[in-house]
Amino acid sequence: MSILRERADEAATSFDVLFASSEALPLIKTGGLADVAGSLPVALRSLGHDARLILPAYPRALKQVRELRTACELRLPGALSPVRLLSGFMPDRDLPVYLVDAPEHFCREGNPYTDVSGRDWGDNAERFLLFSWAVATVAMGVPALNWRPQLLHCNDWQTALAPALMRDREERPATVFTIHNLAYQGLFDRATFDRLKLPPALWSVAGLEFHQRLSFIKGGIIFADRVNTVSPTYADEVRTSQHGCGLDGLLRQIGGRFQGILNGIDYHTWNPATDPALTQPYDTERLHLKAGNKLELQRLFDLPRNEHTFVLGYIGRLVEQKGVDLIVEMLPWLLEDPRVQVVMQGSGEANLELMLKRVAEAHPDRVGTYVGYDEGRAHLIEAGCDAFLMPSRFEPCGLNQMYSLRYGCVPIVRRTGGLADTVSDGDRGPATGFLFEEPSAEALCHKVREAVDLWHNNQDAWRARMRAGMEQDISWEASARQYQHYYADALEARQNLERALA
Template identity: 75%
Template sequence: MDQSVHRYPSPDGLRVLLASSEAHPLIKTGGLADVAGSLPLALRELGQDARLILPAYPRAARQLREPRTLCEIKVPGARTGVRILGGSLPDHDLPVYLVDAPEHFAREGNPYTDLSGRDWGDNAERFLLFSRVVAQLAQGLPALGWRPEVLHTNDWQTGLAPALLQGVPGRPATVFTIHNLAYQGLFDRATFDRIGLPGSLWGMVGLEFHQRLSFIKGGIVFSDRVNTVSPTYAEEVRTPAHGCGLDGLLRQIGTRFSGILNGIDYRDWDPAIDPLILQPYDQGNFGLKAENKLDLQREFGLTRNEGAFLLGYVGRLVEQKGMDLILGILPGLLRDPDVQCVIQASGERSLELAIQTLAAAHPRQVGVSFGYDETRAHRIEA
């Protein structure tokens, strides 16, 4: 037996299928992947039969442990059969299903954008197909010998699955989590007509949002329960200032909507045991943390200075994350030679150029890495 794999007792509790467009460590662009990779593990430790489904991106398929083809199904919108691959996470015995539709998902790199950073032009078709497969699996596929009692969908990429299950006899209970309300999966009416959704789903009580197709609205309207990543955020998105146009709907669904504070998986992020950082430390030897600062300064070519005030940012380059505010204040902070900043991010090209300009003007104070690197993210956090 591989001792590096975390194994748990066979669960016999509630059968839960968690659907996500990304999950750590298979593929990750942000916090959704952390939750999707950790939550089903935590549920299994509590005795629940939690399983994960996501698209078979090449990077995810390469990392799947003990992969095998479970079945092939016909899905509207796919010119060929769609295979369901089964396996486990690389270092945990969490069952994972991958939706293998090469025409839609066999693309290297970011799950949502091309190399220029633009959304894939067929994202509506891609994630409708994913939602269709999730909805089929939620009703039970004979080849799998397993049928969930709860379907947990996440963000707009899975928002159509609860809508497709509406009115289906014996469907599982449905939960939809909003990780970021600003990303809604919005497409024009022509896209709705083209991709073959039932006409009954159009309208104010369906997927229509100001004459556009809204994937995220499908999850909000048609799920039994809707939640988001904290009680505070749940209150914020019910206001016009932060509701991205959906505040009225979120108020309307009342007690079906709540906020549950995101946790953190200490197996991955505890600096006392984190294998990805140079120098482990805890509250008893906090001074050792400085070794990680010196290592990061070396990696990014910054002035090596244990006493420097080193700021770090890991995330997306979009205004919604506050990067415009950071760029507004950094030039003033950098007048102090003991202030440094390390940024690992990707996103809007204009913000990338602004950061590159700032780094070029302060090469010994500002370090930049575009893209996402899990190891580097841990080193910046440490």
């Protein structure tokens, strides 16, 4: 019997999992991946699994990880000197963390992927190949750690080469690869492939080649034992030419190796009954207290304070994918109704930032905007708004609509991806929000007006939607149980492959 099978039999109800990500909350965040990486391993540990996180040693991460020490040094291809592997714990949780300390790759200003001006780092391929080599090395077992995972869970293109690098290694762990947004694939030219000195055999349609370009994400899709994305509906959508970003055929081809598992949210961080960012905590039994947060939100955005005004909120990137242009186009029609205010927080495309600024300047008593991201302000928006706008053109999972449900801030969303899986307009179970089909300002405005009318004319029905959303189980614990079963499938697939090669 192999070591892998022995270890799987010994831990039939629990797994040793190395969770690889390029970002994780609260260490560093650019998007929803950070929320997942900061929460799912914690939820897995609560179910009895030994989950550990590995990510690059960015300056902000180095400052926050507690009990940080040097565990060992790794000699990695492409590194001019040994790379330190640091170990410690998350600042607010007992989650073990490994940091890959390669200063020439990760000690720089800006976010993990772009410089301070927003341009991609020119050596991103080298940076995340090095990180993938580190992930694969730790996954294969490093004696100094006295720990070896049964399963490696990689996320998005920045870690997708790790399964490819381990493809021929005996006694490798089982691998799971999660696609958080298929639009980001890690595409580079052929010259980059040659420069990285990757095995020549990987330059093929059955490897990393994608229309004569190097595709990092294909490393995970082709070589992982199991592949998933972050909602069942998005899993269906990306297997179509409309949403598959050129990879729909491959995703259809891998068949049962691919599925959708819905993300969850951290109930410890997102809890209106205990949230320190709120002026007035509340729960389903004290919904009337939510109004205190609306008054504070209006004050924060310099809007007239009136709890009888219907307040709409938006938090997120100011990009067309999120349907922000639909919101901007809708606002002049919506603001004809004097009973409505809108608050928006986010940053992104310069033209959308400018449009929002102009709308806010034209309607200073109706529209409040904040360009940037502030965590406390985000919590107050969820608590203070009556409804939340999320008219995305596509949405792999979405987290803000789930935060909204948790906070009784009724979501108004487009029926796509994870939005369709988490928000109900009464077609499946109790209504928790409002959904519309067509990605247009007219369709969005029609649904918002429907929500405004219900809020003003039938508070009992409105509060029923609030309570139904707040009582819905969208916790990471529920999602972690699904991953637990998926890990078992991946381990079984790895064992079957091992038997076939024996």
